Amino acid sequence: xxxxxxxxxxxQDAPRRSMVRRRLREGxxxxxxxxxxxxxxxxxxxxxxxxxxxxxxWPVFQNFGIIGFLTGQEWAPAFTVYGAWPFLYGTxxxxxxxxxxxxxxxxxxxxxxxxxLPPRIGQPVAIVVDLLAAVPSVxxxxxxxxxxxxxxRPFERDVAHSLGQVIPFLGPPTPGPSYFAAGxxxxxxxxxxxxxxxxxxxxSTPRLQREAVLALGGxxxxxxxxxxxPIGRTxxxxxxxxxxxxAIGETIAVTMVVGNNPLVGGSIFSPGYTLASVIANEFNExxxxxxxxxxxxxxxxxxxxxxxxxxxxxIVRRRFERSAGRGR
Amino acid sequence: MAVExxxxxxxxSRARRFQANLIVFLxxxxxxxxxxxLAAVAGYLVSQGAGVINLDFFTQDPPGDLSATGGGIRNAxxxxxxxxxxxxxxxxxxxxLIAIFNAEVGGRIGAAVRFFIDVLAAxxxxxxxxxxxxxxxxxxxxxxGFAGSLALAIIMLPVIVISTEExxxxxxxxxxxxxxxxxxxRWRTYLSVFIPTxxxxxxxxxxxxISRAVGETAPLIFTSLGxxxxxxxxxxxxxxxxxxxxxxxxxSAYPAARDRAMGAALxxxxxxxxxxxxxxxxxxxxxxxxxxxx
Amino acid sequence: xxxxxxTGLVARPAAEAARSDKALSPDAVVLRLRNVDAxxxxxxxxxxxxxxxxxxxxxxxxxxxxxxxxxLLRCIDRMHEVVPHxxxxxxxxxxxxxxxxxxxxxxxxxxxxxxVFQQPNPFPTMSIFDNVAAPxxxxxxxxxxxxxxDVVEKCLKKAALWDEVKDKLRQSGTSLSGGQQQRLxxxxxxxxxxxxLLMDEPCSALDPVATLQIEQLMVExxxxxxxxxVTHNMQQAARVSDRTAFLTMGEDGAGxxxxxxxxxxxxxxxxxxxxxxxxxGRFG
Numbered sequence: 011x012x013x014x015x016x017x018x019x020x021x022q023d024a025p026r027r028s029m030v031r032r033r034l035r036e037g038x039x040x041x042x043x044x045x046x047x048x049x050x051x052x053x054x055x056x057x058x059x060x061x062x063x064x065x066x067x068w069p070v071f072q073n074f075g076i077i078g079f080l081t082g083q084e085w086a087p088a089f090t091v092y093g094a095w096p097f098l099y100g101t102x103x104x105x106x107x108x109x110x111x112x113x114x115x116x117x118x119x120x121x122x123x124x125x126x127l128p129p130r131i132g133q134p135v136a137i138v139v140d141l142l143a144a145v146p147s148v149x150x151x152x153x154x155x156x157x158x159x160x161x162x163r164p165f166e167r168d169v170a171h172s173l174g175q176v177i178p179f180l181g182p183p184t185p186g187p188s189y190f191a192a193g194x195x196x197x198x199x200x201x202x203x204x205x206x207x208x209x210x211x212x213x214s215t216p217r218l219q220r221e222a223v224l225a226l227g228g229x230x231x232x233x234x235x236x237x238x239x240p241i242g243r244t245x246x247x248x249x250x251x252x253x254x255x256x257a258i259g260e261t262i263a264v265t266m267v268v269g270n271n272p273l274v275g276g277s278i279f280s281p282g283y284t285l286a287s288v289i290a291n292e293f294n295e296x297x298x299x300x301x302x303x304x305x306x307x308x309x310x311x312x313x314x315x316x317x318x319x320x321x322x323x324x325i326v327r328r329r330f331e332r333s334a335g336r337g338r
Numbered sequence: 339m340a341v342e343x344x345x346x347x348x349x350x351s352r353a354r355r356f357q358a359n360l361i362v363f364l365x366x367x368x369x370x371x372x373x374x375x376l377a378a379v380a381g382y383l384v385s386q387g388a389g390v391i392n393l394d395f396f397t398q399d400p401p402g403d404l405s406a407t408g409g410g411i412r413n414a415x416x417x418x419x420x421x422x423x424x425x426x427x428x429x430x431x432x433x434x435l436i437a438i439f440n441a442e443v444g445g446r447i448g449a450a451v452r453f454f455i456d457v458l459a460a461x462x463x464x465x466x467x468x469x470x471x472x473x474x475x476x477x478x479x480x481x482x483g484f485a486g487s488l489a490l491a492i493i494m495l496p497v498i499v500i501s502t503e504e505x506x507x508x509x510x511x512x513x514x515x516x517x518x519x520x521x522x523x524r525w526r527t528y529l530s531v532f533i534p535t536x537x538x539x540x541x542x543x544x545x546x547x548i549s550r551a552v553g554e555t556a557p558l559i560f561t562s563l564g565x566x567x568x569x570x571x572x573x574x575x576x577x578x579x580x581x582x583x584x585x586x587x588x589x590s591a592y593p594a595a596r597d598r599a600m601g602a603a604l605x606x607x608x609x610x611x612x613x614x615x616x617x618x619x620x621x622x623x624x625x626x627x628x629x630x631x632x
Numbered sequence: 633x634x635x636x637x638x639t640g641l642v643a644r645p646a647a648e649a650a651r652s653d654k655a656l657s658p659d660a661v662v663l664r665l666r667n668v669d670a671x672x673x674x675x676x677x678x679x680x681x682x683x684x685x686x687x688x689x690x691x692x693x694x695x696x697x698x699x700x701x702x703x704l705l706r707c708i709d710r711m712h713e714v715v716p717h718x719x720x721x722x723x724x725x726x727x728x729x730x731x732x733x734x735x736x737x738x739x740x741x742x743x744x745x746x747x748v749f750q751q752p753n754p755f756p757t758m759s760i761f762d763n764v765a766a767p768x769x770x771x772x773x774x775x776x777x778x779x780x781x782d783v784v785e786k787c788l789k790k791a792a793l794w795d796e797v798k799d800k801l802r803q804s805g806t807s808l809s810g811g812q813q814q815r816l817x818x819x820x821x822x823x824x825x826x827x828x829l830l831m832d833e834p835c836s837a838l839d840p841v842a843t844l845q846i847e848q849l850m851v852e853x854x855x856x857x858x859x860x861x862v863t864h865n866m867q868q869a870a871r872v873s874d875r876t877a878f879l880t881m882g883e884d885g886a887g888x889x890x891x892x893x894x895x896x897x898x899x900x901x902x903x904x905x906x907x908x909x910x911x912x913g914r915f916g
Contacts, residue, residue: 045442118365148587227739230361259462293559294559306468
């Protein structure tokens with residue numbers, strides 16, 4: 011169907027156009043109305059769910075105070091004491107470890123695909139990296155639990171007994187499941203998204219700028235250093251934020267390798283807990299008073315964190331795309 | 339020649355050549371590093387799980403006691419497909435309509451909706467589980483396959499909206515504008531023209547959404563809960579592959595549970611990959627309007 | 633950097649020699665092209681170009697669009713091959729060195745043969761100072777801030793931009809007007825101490841005043857550099873260049889050299905009918 015193919019009968023129907031126009035408006039209206047109702051309805055239902063969750067968790071916040079709950083270091087359902095701090099700490103720590111591992115690797119992969127490899131090889135490589143994201147969390151957890159943790163335990167022990175003697179943060183104990191193991195698994199899961207966003211960022215470097223560097227006798231590394239990275243700075247921030255947003259939400263894989271210890275561990279090799287994993291672990295056995303509500307409260311905290319981090323990432327990304335469009 | 343070359347051209351210093359090569363080396367290492375976990379997981383699953391899989395594995399339900407050998411994962415496979423199916427039925431029309439809404443109503447409102455959807459796409463799936471728990475499970479008083487489907491539907495929704503919107507945007511302009519010239523109502527336009535043309539893309543979005551939903555565990559833990567028996571009753575708790583893997587993995591000290599988890603994991607990854615690759619292949623082979631479309 | 637003056641030959645008569653109709657003497661030639669073809673994949677876009685470029689002179693390459701002028705230019709500093717599947721064949725000699733020899737690093741070629749693009753492209757994330765200094769810095773030609781400041785001042789002066797920007801060197805390179813940005817790019821190219829300067833329609837994105845400034849600049853620069861300019865503006869070629877080469881697209885879709893010679897002769901007494909037609913506006 012192209013604009014050029016007006017049928018003769020359509021032209022001859024001109025006198026009836028006023029009737030068609032009315033029907034047209036009604037048809038348009040119907041579509042718009044249905045779309046509006048459905049959209050508003052869907053969003054309203056989701057908003058309702060959020061609100062309901064907050065309402066359910068409210069007694070907990072009332073009891074301990076919002077700040078009190080967030081900074082409370084004790085989690086003891088048996089004594090009806092609930093504090094979110096150990097889980098906040100674990101979420102942030104595992105997220106940071108994951109970023110430290112994943113971001114350099116993702117940036118290098120993005121450079122590989124956009125700057126170094128010819129497109130014919132780069133495309134399949136990009137797809138394989140994206141496939142990492144298709145592996146379900148529970149499968150990562152299974153492999154992590156049975157393969158990764160035993161494999162890295164000697165490494166953990168070595169570090170703990172060498173560097174760890176000087177830096178307690180890197181020290182013993184090293185039972186295996188730990189913040190570090192969780193961070194490592196999360197890193198594998200967020201590499202696809204960080205690499206994908208960074209890839210887009212690098213690919214949007216204007217050709218004119220690249221050629222400017224080359225024409226001045228620059229090497230590939232000069233192009234990256236002078237043009238690709240500086241121009242892509244903002245986009246890179248977006249990629250990191252979005253990666254972090256994904257990291258804090260990982261649940262099942264984390265709960266299988268993090269050690270499930272509701273205390274703030276002293277080193278990265280200590281067993282710990284994250285917001286998501288404690289909810290998954292304790293929810294179905296939460297019989298103590300306020301226990302389910304407290305877990306839902308943790309969920310609300312996680313929700314808030316996810317909205318802030320991902321929202322920021324999306325906003326920064328949009329800002330980058332707009333400036334990239336202008337820069338050409 | 340060599341002497342003049344050095345005098346007249348300024349060769350790249352050894353240090354800079356080393357820098358440039360170093361970057362290539364590091365990037366290659368990083369890329370390989372990313373492949374290693376993928377290969378490791380794939381290899382591990384195949385080596386540990388392949389032996390477990392046989393016809394019985396797919397046609398029998400698991401034993402009541404996880405540590406007992408024998409039985410299969412029939413109820414989990416069935417439950418996964420049942421819940422994913424219902425989730426698709428719920429999410430697909432809503433997702434497409436939201437995409438239409440965004441395409442028709444641009445400006446601030448459309449952008450706001452799009453932002454909300456983007457944030458929804460990034461939400462932790464366990465939070466979605468909590469949502470459905472507080473609204474549905476508590477209200478109904480029990481866990482159910484329906485609640486699980488709803489949770490999966492919420493997870494699938496953003497994926498469908500985003501890919502459908504993308505498809506609409508990729509529609510060739512002659513098609514988009516030609517329908518107006520013909521005096522078609524928007525309604526008819528979408529039904530008869532846009533959606534059929536963008537169908538392969540919409541389908542891809544659905545497949546990718548399904549491949550994601552099928553792998554989710556966290557939202558099901560407190561919505562559909564899990565079930566040791568085969569069930570087609572959506573109002574009862576329902577088993578799903580990820581749940582079965584999870585429970586068996588936590589008991590992996592027992593060899594029987596371990597084997598079951600392996601076989602189930604291999605099955606799950608195969609299903610996820612199937613949908614994922616199918617979706618990608620669909621995108622690659624048919625773009626709207628053909629290659630000359632734009 | 634080796635300039636013409638260093639080779640012991642005096643610079644000034646070079647331009648005059650270029651403008652004469654006599655064949656260029658071997659030591660007046662800085663670039664020799666013999667049978668140069670350029671391809672995008674399997675499609676040939678430039679065919680059989682044989683040309684001598686005179687040093688310390690301005691040579692203009694003119695012709696209708698699609699005649700491969702820019703492509704030819706980009707072959708000279710090996711920028712053509714940057715595009716995937718693009719390649720060039722034939723002999724391209726720079727002061728006796730085969731630039732396409734396998735042993736030669738394209739980046740090295742580009743440090744002796746600089747290029748100014750049609751669209752001014754200062755680095756957006758760098759200040760004016762850094763724009764001029766950076767390329768020379770990362771090529772190791774200058775070390776330390778003192779030396780950099782010297783080079784920046786010298787080059788901005790050579791590009792006739794110094795007075796206008798000397799008080800705002802720290803401002804972003806993109807805060808300048810189009811003509812200023814283009815002169816900034818010229819200054820940046822000069823910081824590499826090249827021997828030859830390639831200019832690909834440098835004024836087409838500029839207003840007439842800026843165009844005139846650039847043209848004046850070119851005439852000043854030819855005393856120290858060899859300039860090769862691609863332009864679709866015949867009047868500009870006539871105004872500015874010492875020699876002119878006319879390219880047009882052949883029936884096979886590839887550009888070829890119709891004729892080449894001193895600018896005065898080409899524009900008043902062209903040997904080829906095609907040249908005459910183009911110059912009198914009958915096509916292109």
